[in-house]
Amino acid sequence: MIGNSRMPGRHQAGLTPTTATTSPNEHEQALTAAAHLVGLLITRHNIPADVHNLPQGVVVSVFYGLVAHVESVIWWTIPNARSTRHKPLKTYAHSVETAADRLAKQYRDLRSVPLPELLATGRITFLAAALIEGRDRDAAPV
Structure with a gap:
């Protein structure tokens, strides 16, 4: 359930999907929240x-590398757009509204890095670059 639910303890360490126990x-609540x-x-x-109902x-x-998992909470891994971290940052939100605002900030941060820089540093692949360029042209999400 999205909203006032607390994040279960098993999620706190790894923030892993729990579809097998959903x-x-x-699942219907997750689809509605998504x-x-x-x-x-x-x-x-x-x-x-x-x-995506997987x-x-x-x-x-939302963007290449920025995918929110909708469960009892909404969680995602923040791509390292500026290469300041040695490992990805996992984060979460308890409400859809908070998740939307925080994901929008991460989206803007990712889009602020020039595509050649993302490619040169290996933070995205050539396939991802083609998808991003196609997204700009077609306004379709990746």
Whole structure:
């Protein structure tokens, strides 16, 4: 359940998907929350995003490397756009509104780095660069 739920202890260390233990009702709640998240990203922040209902769980694709997992909380790994960390930062939000605002900030941070710099430092691959360029042209999420 998204909202006032607390993050279960097993998530705190690894923030791993739990689809295997998700009931059909919880899965439906995750789909609803993901659709709401996409709506907020589009309407509040003018950021295209998609919902993906995968066997591993429900995710929202915001940008290459910026994918939110929608479970009892919404969690994501922040790509290292400026190469200041030695490992990715995992973070989460308990509400869809907070997740939308924080994901929008991360999206802007990623988009502020020139594509050649992301490629030169290996933070994204050539395939990802082609997808990003196609996204700019087509305004479709990656």
